[in-house]
Amino acid sequence: MIHIDFLSSIYPLSAAKVVDIGAGDGTYARELARAGAQVTAIEIDEVKLEQLQANSHPNMQAMLGRAEAIPLADGSQDLACMFFSLHHVPEEVQEAALREITRVVKPGGRLHIVEPFPYGSMFDVVRMIEEETKVRRRSHALMRDLAQRDGFQLLEHKDYVLTRVFDDFDALLTKIVYSDQKRSNALPDVREEMQQVFDLVGETTPEGRAFHQPCAAYHFALNAAG
Ligand SMILES: C[S@@+](CC[C@H](N)C(=O)[O-])C[C@H]1O[C@@H](n2cnc3c(N)ncnc32)[C@H](O)[C@@H]1O
Structure with missing residues (x-):
């Protein structure tokens, strides 16, 4: 998993207390737990919370919660992560x-944010069901702005490409559409066109159809002077 490979190359995850905010089905929370972190996965969506709980790990707990109201104590975490959730x-x-993140992360602790750019073959497919150009541009602007703020010391920044492979179109729908009620409701109107884009831009590999998502990771130290 490229996100966790990069993060573990710059931060020692073993025994770290880590909150994964907007954890989705828990793909990365589990990777963090496997790397030895004590993980709290926070998710706003009850359906995804069920998936998180069904596929947990001994080092991991899942909680219903929101980034703007994190159900954890002050200074209780070493690291907060947001993978494609900001x-x-x-x-x-x-x-x-x-x-909230600066409240729950201890002084000198870390914030790791990874956000997808509004381009790439994965984006070409996703935008058929949800147009995210504006919100993705805004999140990148916010990360650049954070790097200039007091209390957020940018330690690392890296752009890389996340590649996701799906057996077929239905496997992609299962991952990015069926677990989201709004997207599921929108699907009938766009399904045919979306499948055409899938067929057109998906790279054929021995493992299945591959889609590329360029993204940026920002790794901050929080309130390091405090
Ligand atoms: C694109 S998914 C990413 C999931 C996971 N981090 C991953 O990379 O596979 C974004 C997630 O953020 C969650 N989310 C949306 N608004 C949120 C909020 N205010 N607080 C916490 N999570 C939120 C969504 O429910 C969704 O699961």
């Missing part, structure tokens, strides 16, 4: 989410 947090509560 652009899903509504703009009007993003600053509240950042305040």
Whole structure:
């Protein structure tokens, strides 16, 4: 998993207390737990929370919660992670989410945010069901802005490409559409066109159809001077 490979190359995960905010079905929370971290996976969506709980790990607990109201004690975490979730947090509560992160992470602890750019073959397919250009641009602007703020010391920044492979179109729908009610409702109107884009831009590999998502990872130290 490229996200965790990069993170573990710059931060020692073993025994670290880590909150994964907007954990989805828990793909990365489990990777963090396997790497030895004590993980709390926070998810706003009850259906995804069930998936998290069904596929947990001994080092991992899953909780219903929101980035802007994290159900954890002050200074209780070494590291907060957001993998592809910042652009899903509504703009009007993003600053509240950042305040919550600085509250639950201990002084000198870390914040690791990875956000997808609004381009790439994975984006070409996703945008058929949900147009995210604006929110993704905004989240990248916010990460660049954070790097200039007091209390957020940018330690690492890396752009890389996340590649996801799906057996077929239905496997992609299962991963990115069926677990989301809004996207499921939108599917009948766009399904045919979406399948055409899948067939057109998906790279044929021995493992299945591959889709590329360029993204940026920002790794901050929080309130390091405090
Ligand atoms: C694109 S998914 C990413 C899931 C997972 N991190 C991954 O990379 O596979 C974004 C997730 O953020 C969650 N989310 C949306 N708004 C949120 C909020 N305010 N607080 C916490 N999670 C939120 C969504 O329910 C969704 O599971």
